[in-house]
Amino acid sequence: MAGKFITFEGGDGAGKSTQLRLLVARLAGEGIAAVVTREPGGTPTAETIRKVLLSGRVKSLGAEAEALLFAAARADHVDRLIRPALAAGEWVLCDRFFDSTRVYQGAIGGVDAGQLDALERVAVGRSRPDLTLMLDVPAEVGLSRVKARLEESGGVPDRFESDEIDLQQRRRQAFLDIAAANPGRCVIIDANRDEAAVAEDIWRAVESRLIKQAA
Structure with a gap:
């Protein structure tokens, strides 16, 4: 079976990392x-940029400076890890x-879509996701999950987790807008449920869109 590229997207506290592990x-x-x-x-290079x-x-x-740094990290990530893995x-x-x-x-930072298009062409090229799983939860639920995780781990909110609820709500809608505009690539997953139910919906999406089509 040919290599497939799946991305997990959504607001803070949507459960992306957990569901990624379950899908693996x-x-x-x-x-x-x-x-x-x-x-x-x-x-290694992209992880260094991540810390900054x-x-x-x-x-x-x-936001423009942030977008440039994200693009630099992404270009290295795609070139050194994602593209070689898919080619293999x-x-x-x-x-x-x-x-x-x-x-x-x-959508939130105000960087022009044309600028982002240009950065995407350079950093990503043709190495685009076959499937994007858009995990959706109400902003207040996501923030409560982040708070609980940080209390358990003794960590502190990162640059984006510390933003207020109104920004989190706007981000949620922006993710939903992207999914609505790209139905061939994106599947919205209701992540405001128990892990097993969310994982089952994810598996159905992966199975129907990638596994059965490749069989």
Whole structure:
């Protein structure tokens, strides 16, 4: 079976990381090994950029500067990890990709869509997701999950998790707008349910859109 590229998108606290792990296990049960990665990150260079971005040190420079750094990390990520894995016939599962930049720096940050298009062409080229799973939860639910996770781990909110509820609500709608505009690539998943129910909907989407079509 040819390599497939799946991205997980959604607001903070939507459960992307958890569902990604569950999908990896389900794929393994079907004899499909997957490369697991994230954005920003996935390569040593991109992980270094991740630390700078999530620390908030770039926030004062504005959304355009953030978009440029995300694109730089993404270009390295695609070139060194994603594209080679897909060329080798491997599946790649990524926690966030260019849709997050479209939402956080574009719809919310005000960076022009034309600028984002140009950055995307350079950083991504033809290495685009076969399927994007858009995990959707009410903003207040996502924030409560983030708070609970941080209390359990003793961590602190990152650059984006610390934003207020109104921004989180606008991001949620922006993700839904992207999904509505790209039905051939995106599937909206109601993530405001227990993990097993969400995982089952994800599996049905992967099975119908990628596995059965490739059989």
